[in-house]
Amino acid sequence: MPSADEDHPPPGSPAAPPADGDWAAPAADGPVDARVVLPGSKSLTNRYLVLAAHAGEVSRLRAPLRSRDTHLMAGALRALGTGVDDVDDGDWLVTPGPLRGDTDVDCGLAGNVMRFVPPLAGLADGPVRFDGDPHARRRPMAPVLGALRALGVGVDDDDRGGLPFTVHGAGSVRGGTVTIDASASSQFVSGLLLSAARFEEGVTVHHDGKAVPSLPHIEMTVETLRDAGVVVDDAEPHTWRVEPSEVNALDVQVEPDLSNAAQFLAAALVTGGRVHVPGWPQYTTQGGDFVREVVDMMGADVVLDRSGLTVTAGGGILGVDVDLHDSSELTPVVAALAALADGPSVIRGVAHIRGHETDRLRALHTELDRLGCGVDETEDGLRITPRPLRAGRFHTYADHRMVMAAAVLGLAVPGVVVEDVGTVAKTMPEFTALWDRMLRERVGAQA
Structure with missing residues (x-):
């Protein structure tokens, strides 16, 4: 089966599949049931x-x-x-x-x-x-x-x-x-x-x-x-x-990039489905491995065995109080999940991500608020209160992780348009193709 600050980078023109410019994040039409093969770390x-x-x-x-x-x-x-x-x-x-x-x-x-x-x-x-x-x-x-x-x-x-x-x-x-x-x-x-x-x-x-x-x-x-x-x-x-x-x-x-798994595993929770990632290491020094614990806390069933990692949705998305100090690259996707959760969430320990590709805390605050979510910046993170979200343009600030967060939101909120999707090539040039494939495939139904 195939694998599944305020100054904004100037937007380009749409392309399909997009290399840069705007991308209409696809909404899910049902639970995903996909096998996603990740690129290297x-x-x-x-x-x-x-x-x-x-x-x-x-x-x-x-x-x-x-x-x-x-x-x-x-x-x-x-x-x-x-x-x-x-x-x-x-x-x-x-x-x-x-x-x-x-x-x-x-x-x-x-x-x-x-x-x-x-x-x-x-x-x-x-x-x-x-x-x-x-x-x-x-x-x-x-x-x-x-x-x-x-x-x-x-x-x-x-x-x-x-x-x-x-x-x-x-x-x-x-x-x-x-x-x-x-x-x-x-x-x-x-x-x-x-x-x-x-x-x-x-x-x-x-x-x-x-x-x-x-x-x-x-x-x-x-x-x-x-x-x-x-x-x-x-x-x-x-x-x-x-x-x-x-x-x-x-x-x-080179091991698969576990940080780049976060948005695909999040898709299982958002759509009420299942995502399997083959080749997930039993032991790793990658901080992204912590995503297994995060999605478990947010209501997923998580199984790691010789075939890889399988994440299956539970009965909804639970709010979470989580310290991401050692796995801060997960913050944008976790924030997107928190915006879609059944209750409020707190993300702690990530003050340092203000100095990443952009000020990620400020960027997430701005963009989630733009879509209608309740968001407060704290000294070292975010406090997120879910509210009904609306369609809108999601700025990415030349930050690949912001693209991934927007894609997760777009699963549940039709009409999310992602600015400068090409910036995701920083770590995952094939992201939009993998995302589309994940939404098309129904592994369990074809087994």
């Missing part, structure tokens, strides 16, 4: 790419995610002299080479690129210039840039603490011990760890500040480093130590 794909650039031999990434963010990462590595080549069935072969400077890196809107590649660029043999989309210039970078300076890397950002900036590679990085405040993004820690094995003294990163968000993403980084033979000590809370060492080549199968 963006977080794992990009970590593997950076590690492979440091390796001593050629690496193979099997079934990596092909999306704007991963193509930007591959492009950044190519600019620095690493070969990233297409091979059979969509795999990538990564051939490390001497890291060259006097080059430019396009970060787009990819947090992974703007935070993972600058430490790598410190090992290049000349200046590496970084810039990205207009929205990317608002994303915080000061902790990474300050840490690089403390570790002996020259950085010129005209005191902006963000893009554009230049890393002055000198062919080597001294490394050592550094203290940063990573309370705005776990990527600040991961970016330093991923290149630390090639620093002369390795690196010890201490976090000093409020709780680090999305800790599973740092656990993912530590695990991928260990997979490549790198010695990492994370026994002390808020401290990570990477020893200087060689990096082994990788031959890895």
